[in-house]
Amino acid sequence: MSNQVIIVNDQVMKRVISHYTSSKIVRNAPGVVFAAKLPDTSITAYKSGKVLFQGAGSEREAARWGKAEGKAGSAAVKKKGDSLPDRLAELSVLGSDETGTGDFFGPVTVAACFVRADQVELVRELGVKDSKMLTDDLMRKIAPDLREALIHSVLTLENAKYNEVQASGWSQGKIKALLHNQALKHVLRKMDGERPDYILIDQFAERGIYYNHIKAEPEIVRENVLFSTKAEGLHMSVAAASIIARVAFLEEMDRLSGIAGMTLPKGAGPKVDEVAAKILLKSGEVTLKSLTKWHFANAGKAKALAARKRR
Numbered sequence: 168m169s170n171q172v173i174i175v176n177d178q179v180m181k182r183v184i185s186h187y188t189s190s191k192i193v194r195n196a197p198g199v200v201f202a203a204k205l206p207d208t209s210i211t212a213y214k215s216g217k218v219l220f221q222g223a224g225s226e227r228e229a230a231r232w233g234k235a236e237g238k239a240g241s242a243a244v245k246k247k248g249d250s251l252p253d254r255l256a257e258l259s260v261l262g263s264d265e266t267g268t269g270d271f272f273g274p275v276t277v278a279a280c281f282v283r284a285d286q287v288e289l290v291r292e293l294g295v296k297d298s299k300m301l302t303d304d305l306m307r308k309i310a311p312d313l314r315e316a317l318i319h320s321v322l323t324l325e326n327a328k329y330n331e332v333q334a335s336g337w338s339q340g341k342i343k344a345l346l347h348n349q350a351l352k353h354v355l356r357k358m359d360g361e362r363p364d365y366i367l368i369d370q371f372a373e374r375g376i377y378y379n380h381i382k383a384e385p386e387i388v389r390e391n392v393l394f395s396t397k398a399e400g401l402h403m404s405v406a407a408a409s410i411i412a413r414v415a416f417l418e419e420m421d422r423l424s425g426i427a428g429m430t431l432p433k434g435a436g437p438k439v440d441e442v443a444a445k446i447l448l449k450s451g452e453v454t455l456k457s458l459t460k461w462h463f464a465n466a467g468k469a470k471a472l473a474a475r476k477r478r
């Protein structure tokens with residue numbers, strides 16, 4: 168059974184309700200303002216402006232009112248950001264994404280990647296899916312093909328530099344915005360005059376905040392830029408960028424693990440504190456700092472753990 172969700176404003180909502188009013192049914196569920204049943208479609212309208220269409224005719228009915236937001240099964244996956252052009256997935260798009268921002272160990276990496284309309288299918292065949300559904304190992308296998316096939320740029324902000332700019336007052340948002348802008352700029356330069364239909368940034372900040380972060384940059388990428396959360400599901404270019412960024416992160420983690428003499432864990436959980444404490448005891452604070460995002464709470468926790476072990 169197919170499902171569609173659309174979000175409508177008050178005006179459209181009134182038209183939706185009056186259109187289906189002859190098929191109205193009573194449905195007492197939280198947030199529901201109106202429900203109707205056609206022979207092949209159930210329609211449920213919510214106070215939030217969301218209208219859910221379920222059944223064989225859901226696509227046809229949803230199409231009367233505008234663009235569907237996606238499958239209702241994933242209605243919880245609400246996207247924020249710009250309203251997007253139709254058939255975006257099939258256009259030529261330069262996408263960007265970052266990773267590593269929530270990990271105590273390792274760098275922040277950002278990748279931008281251009282996927283021309285006629286490459287969308289190829290990228291899919293190379294195994295690119297929503298990167299949230301791919302394992303690290305699989306991404307390591309796919310990334311070399313992507314780097315070979317696609318015009319891209321990938322930036323790795325090493326911990327020493329990260330700690331330096333962070334201590335000087337830069338927020339993570341600013342760091343990310345500068346890296347995205349730079350990666351996008353690099354790819355546009357490599358594209359040799361060719362221009363994407365759109366640039367799609369996996370949204371981590373509202374447009375105004377993003378551009379405020381980079382306002383002092385000599386060159387600011389602005390033309391045809393769209394922001395959306397969950398953008399890796401909207402165009403292959405962001406999915407590919409996300410994989411390339413992730414693998415750059417993993418490769419730097421491999422290198423840093425070599426320096427530490429032990430495998431550095433991802434994330435910022437208790438396992439991370441434990442390994443960090445071990446490094447403190449074995450190699451000292453200067454070494455640990457050079458492997459981490461030092462302002463994370465993990466630094467303090469690791470110091471406390473190490474102090475307890477020393478006693």
Ligand code: MN
Pocket residue numbers: 264265369370
């Ligand atoms: Mn992202």
